[in-house]
Amino acid sequence: MSCPASLPEHVLSLLKTSKYLHLATCSKPECIPSVSLMNYTYIPPHKVYNSHDETAEEYQKEEHYIILGTQKDTAKYANIQQNPEVSVLIHDWVTAKKLSLRKNSQSNTPTPEPTGIQNADHPSRLLNLLQELNQSELSQMSATLRGYAESIDPTSQESKYYEAELLKTNPDVSVYIEGKNFALVKVRLENAKVSDSENHTRFYG
Template sequence: MSCPDSLPEHVLSLLKTSKYLHLATCSKPECIPSVSLMNYTYISPEKVFVADKEKGATGERRHYIIMATQRDTEKYENIAQNPEVSVLIHDWVTAKKLSLRKSSMSNTPTPEPQSAAAAAAAQNPDHPSRLLNLLQELNQSELSQMSATLRGRAEAVDPSSEEFRYYEEALLKANPDAGVYTKGQNVAVVKVRLESAKVSDRENNTSFYD
C-alpha cells in the first residue's frame, strides 16, 4: 500500500516546505516507543530512485521521506527491529512568526503616556492595544494550523549503493542543515515509504487516507 494520490494539496505542500518532523519508532519485542526530531526531505513519486520507480511500475505511486541518522542510535535500532514507523508534521510557520513578534514586543520599552487622556485610553479594555491584537492574531493562527500523522515502512539504504548517494544528495540539497548528520562512517540514510495518513484540520476534524 502506498500513500494515495488523493492526499490534500496542503499536506503535500507542508511535506515539501517543512524542515523538521517528529519520527516515532518502536522496539521489538519490548514495544518501547521513541520520538525524535529529524531533518528530512520529501521525495515525490516522479523523483524517487530508479529502482523504486521500477517497483512501482504497476501503477502504484510511491512517496518517500528521506532522513539520516547514526547507526548507533535508539531510533536506528528500533527501525532495524521494527520498520513500521509514524511521522508527525505540523504547520508551525504562522506560530513562529507570531512568537518572533511577541519577543520583539517584550523587548520594546513601553512608552510613558503623554497625557491623562492617553493613559485613560490605555486602561480602556476596548482600546485596541498591541497585546490585544497579538492575542487575536494568535487565536486565528491556531485555528489556521493543521497537522498530519503519516504511517510508513522504514528501510536503511545500502551505504555502498548509488541509491545511498542519490538520496543523501537530495537530503542535503533540500536541507543543508542536515549535513552534520551525514558525516562519518557510521551514517545511515533511511527512506520511509509512506502508506497512510491521518490529517487534522483547524476544527479538530480528522480525515484518513489509505
C-alpha cells in the same frame, strides 16, 4: 496501500517546505517508544529513485517517501531494524507562530476606557482576530503519517541519489552524515491523519 495522490495539498506543502519532523519508532518485543526531531527531505512519486531493473509500470506507482539520515548507534535506528512501522508528525509551525503572535498582539492592546454604553453587537478582539485570519490556513495545522522504514544499502546508487537529495534540501545536515556509522533511511508513507485547530480529524489512505 501507498499514500494516495488525493493527499491534501496542505500536507504536501508541509512535506515540501518543512525542515524538521518528529519521527516515532518502537522497539520489539519490548515496545519501548522513541521520538526524534529529524532533518529530512520529501520525495514525491516522480522523484523516487528508479533503477534500470524496474519496469515503466513499476515506476509509475504513486509512492511517497521521506529520506532521513541517522547514526547507527541510536535507539531509532535499532528500533527500525526490529520494527519497520513508524509514525511521522509534521506541523505548520509558521501558521502557528503567526496565530500566536497575532493573539498576543491583540491581547496586549490596551483596552480603551468606556465612553458610554457599548453596542452589544460589537465584536470582541478575539472575534476580530478570527475574522481576519485566513480560515483555510488554519484548517489543517498538523498531520501524522504512518509508514514503513528501511535502511538503504550505503554502497548502492540509490543511497548516493537520496543522499544528494537530502543535502540539496538541508545542506547543514552534512555534519551528521559523515563516517561509516551513518545510515540513510527511507520511509514509504502509507496513510495520513490530519487534524485542525478545532479538533476535526480526517484520514487518508
